[in-house]
Amino acid sequence: MELARSVEPSSGEHVAGRSTKTLLIEPNALLREGLRRILAETAYAPSAAAASLDELGSMAAFDGSTIVLIIDASRDHEETCRQAKALKDTNSGAKIVMLIEQYDIKQVIAAFQAGADAYLKKSISHEVLVKSLDLVMLGEAIFPGAILDLLREREAPGAHANEVPAAEDPHDMGPPAKGLSVRETVILRCLMDGDSNKIIARKFDITEATVKVHVKAILRKIQAKNRTQAAIWAASHLPASRGTPTS
Incomplete structure (x- = not known):
């Protein structure tokens, strides 16, 4: 996985010091559990995980913290972009990481315009995922160099x-x-x-x-x-x- 830029992230401790609430949205139960376990020992341990955003209900409980939304975008890309934009409209500080199966130029542009902060293939390693999250928290946008x-x-x-x-x-x-x-x-x-x-x-x-x-x-x-x-x-x-x- 070639990241869109070569900026080195700060140490994990730096990022971990921030108050964050990670939401994990993945319809595949097995993959969702795998991601939850991968992130459990990091600064991005999911506060909640579900098959869809609708299952999580109101975002009000996350006031005062930076929301990090890790969401599957491969099944209904248009709806995911709509939800991402809605979240950004109500919480401009939210960080949105979309996970997809393969790249499509129109979908990448749609995700960018919807406010996505990262657009990553599900085939990346867990190390790349965590480092990408670090960069997103530092204000970087992560899109694949291959795009x-x-x-x-x-x-x-x-x-x-x-x-x-x-x-x-x-x-x-x-x-x-x-x-x-x-x-x-x-x-x-x-x-x-x-x-x-x-x-x-x-x-x-x-x-x-x-x-x-x-x-x-x-x-x-x-x-x-x-x-x-x-x-x-x-x-x-x-x-x-x-x-x-x-x-």
């Missing part, structure tokens, strides 16, 4: 975006979104490709420091926490590329 490949396929099914020359015609970019400049829009497309600051700098003949300034501006304008969130946002908000200009 960048899906984003590239969605963006340019017949061509690779990183083959666009640096002297790109602004008219081929389509209108900027969310107040982004043309240069920021171009760089955002590079983020969708997973390009590093060094690669972007070479592509547009600018310094890495300038790239960092642009990336910070992009994240601020689209209210993304990191490059992966920005790439996912771009997949559903930027206009489709009108083709690679010829040199």
Whole structure:
């Protein structure tokens, strides 16, 4: 399992010091019990576990604590996203971790827009699960690095975006979104490709420091926490590329 970023989590003791209430939603009774036992000796020992959110009743009992919702999203993804958004609307500090069987670009974007903080395959190891929860508690959003490949396929099914020359015609970019400049829009497309600051700098003949300034501006304008969130946002908000200009 390739995590969406390489940030190292703080020690378990750091995270454990926070007041959290973990809710575990998994319709498969055997898997639910397995997850409960895995998390029992961690800072995320489930306070309650059920087959559905409806079984848990009101969230009022969890006032004053940070809610960590670990929920299966593989059976009814649309309904899970609806519930996630409803929880975020009533408790903006809640952390939502969705567990799925396989990746689908539309579902990843839907989960991101619903406010999911992590989107993990059920095939990950228990160590990765716990470390992912640590990162979520530190304010990180965890999406699979593999999703960048899906984003590239969605963006340019017949061509690779990183083959666009640096002297790109602004008219081929389509209108900027969310107040982004043309240069920021171009760089955002590079983020969708997973390009590093060094690669972007070479592509547009600018310094890495300038790239960092642009990336910070992009994240601020689209209210993304990191490059992966920005790439996912771009997949559903930027206009489709009108083709690679010829040199």
